[in-house]
Amino acid sequence: MRFVAFFRNVNLGQPRSPSRAQLESAFLQAGASTAISFMSNGTLIFSVSDSRLAQATAEIACETLRTACGMREPAFVRRYERLAELAAADPFSEWENASIAERAITFFDNKGGIELRAPIESQRKDCLIFRIDSGEAFSVMCDVGGKVGYPTPVLEKALGAPVTTRGWTTILRMVRKFG
Numbered sequence: 001m002r003f004v005a006f007f008r009n010v011n012l013g014q015p016r017s018p019s020r021a022q023l024e025s026a027f028l029q030a031g032a033s034t035a036i037s038f039m040s041n042g043t044l045i046f047s048v049s050d051s052r053l054a055q056a057t058a059e060i061a062c063e064t065l066r067t068a069c070g071m072r073e074p075a076f077v078r079r080y081e082r083l084a085e086l087a088a089a090d091p092f093s094e095w096e097n098a099s100i101a102e103r104a105i106t107f108f109d110n111k112g113g114i115e116l117r118a119p120i121e122s123q124r125k126d127c128l129i130f131r132i133d134s135g136e137a138f139s140v141m142c143d144v145g146g147k148v149g150y151p152t153p154v155l156e157k158a159l160g161a162p163v164t165t166r167g168w169t170t171i172l173r174m175v176r177k178f179g
Contacts, residue, residue, distance in 0.1 A: 002047050002080035003054040004174070005061075006107045008073040008164035010042025016070045017042070026068065030060035038174050042073070043166065045080060045178055054079075074162055076107035076135070080178065087175040091131060092168060095140045101148045102141040103168035106155050110135035114159055122154050129154065137163075
């Protein structure tokens with residue numbers, strides 16, 4: 001079974017971030033049968049034999065990375081099939097407006113019991129989170145005064161917990177490449 005680990009604040013090869021080889025090796029050492037880094041933003045596709053092993057594999061890999069390079073950021077794990085289903089469903093189909101600069105999906109841990117309801121708009125009105133599922137939020141951003149909004153700080157404040165965001169085009173490229 002394939003899964004994707006989305007790391008927060010990771011830039012491969014930068015200080016306190018692993019190299020591509022360290023990231024892939026940490027997952028293989030943790031029990032993944034395959035581990036392929038996708039892009040340099042801390043996105044990794046991995047396989048395990050049983051879905052119950054996915055989160056534990058990521059947690060063991062995180063501990064290995066703490067020791068190897070000092071990385072302390074969380075990983076948010078999702079089934080690859082879920083992401084492929086989302087891509088096929090096109091949750092952004094209603095947001096084809098020319099004023100939209102970016103589309104994004106944000107991942108968070110849904111274990112905290114905090115229930116968020118969409119829509120949520122940033123104070124600058126440059127980011128609108130229009131849909132919130134269990135551990136995923138979908139947002140559109142626009143340019144206001146030369147600056148494009150971003151959902152991460154809005155959601156981290158609302159949840160009181162870390163999140164990580166990927167551009168929707170990243171998800172679409174990943175699904176096309178590994179489909």
